[in-house]
Amino acid sequence: MGFYGILLCGDCVYDNHLITALVERWRRETHTFHLRIGEATITLQDVALIWGLNVDGDPIIGTDVSCKFSVWQDYCYDWLGFMPLQADFRSNSLKLTTLYLHCTQTIIDDNSTDVEVAQYSRCVAMLVIGGCMLPDSEGCAVKLLYLHFLQDMRKVRSYSWASAVLAYLYHELCSASVSGKQEIAGPLYILQIWAWSRMIPLCPDRLGYSLIAQPENENNGDNILPIPPYGARWKNVFTWTHTPTHSVRIIRDVLDKMGDCQVITFH
Incomplete structure (x- = not known):
């Protein structure tokens, strides 16, 4: 079905304060987060890499x-x-x-x-x-x-499941950014992994690193399971010794002071 990558990624504990700080900077007009260094947003490429979902195909x-x-x-x-x-x-x-x-x-x-x-x-x-x-x-x-x-x-x-996930996340970010809104739905796992991967000051330290790869079977290559997606490497124990967490005020301050060299971009 194409959902095997999601099962390998598992689940993670959400930092609600990080999600709140990101929602505060979301602009519905452009579907981007407004930062001091410019605008940034999660894309189809991010969804495909993190969960391994299909991008091409018929829409949901x-x-x-x-x-x-x-x-x-x-x-x-x-x-x-x-x-x-x-x-x-x-x-x-x-x-x-x-x-x-x-x-x-x-x-x-x-x-x-x-x-x-x-x-x-x-x-x-x-x-x-x-x-x-x-x-x-x-x-x-x-x-x-x-x-x-x-x-x-x-x-x-x-089907283009990645497009459905991204569209739903955009919709929920737009809804949560409305004044008075107190909750948000959607694939927050994707949003949190994207923030950790792109913004260096927000990234926790991983206490271990492991990927479950299926060994190649020379007799029957059709039974080879797909390689785990990028999101699976975050299925570890973390430490936030050098990373702000569980404080909206501190995370806001980090986002305000973040420089160009502290944001990872791909071209």
């Missing part, structure tokens, strides 16, 4: 419709392999806890049919989409709209 677009409870039940039974209860839905979204419990209680082995494997894979993909790629403000449900793009397993990786 559709109409977020509301259906009767029984219709959603049948839809989930056909494509996910189980029928959720009414309490498992939030309007046109399905709770992530319901998907997680189904995955932990379902056994996939050599005796499983292709249909069962496909249904289980869609459940895992929906967990990745709703929990990491396109989460809501509470991070507890995933829109069933995305299940439409998982129906044909052969086409999933052909």
Whole structure:
């Protein structure tokens, strides 16, 4: 499906103060962060490098419709392999806890049919989409709209998931930058890794470095798993001894004083 890189990256603890300081400098008119040295923003290249998502391909677009409870039940039974209860839905979204419990209680082995494997894979993909790629403000449900793009397993990786992630992040940054807004949704993992990678004063020290690479199988090259993306190298223990963290005031001061030589750019 093309989501393997996200699984290798795992999750990280968000520095809410860093996110807040970045949101304060976000300008909706230009979709950029305004810094003393100029403007900067996260791009499709950053999303592709950090998570290894596909950039080219068909866009992730559709109409977020509301259906009767029984219709959603049948839809989930056909494509996910189980029928959720009414309490498992939030309007046109399905709770992530319901998907997680189904995955932990379902056994996939050599005796499983292709249909069962496909249904289980869609459940895992929906967990990745709703929990990491396109989460809501509470991070507890995933829109069933995305299940439409998982129906044909052969086409999933052909969609431009990186574009969907970036567009959603831009939308949430614009929404959070409005006066009075107190929360933000979206793929904040991408935003934090981008800030750590581009702005030297904000980058924590890694206490270890490891990448899980799949050894080459000379007998069957088709089974080689992809090389972990850039974001996987941040799956370590950090220390903030020389880095400001958990203080909006200090991070604001660092951003105000940051010079050209302290920002990493690629051409």
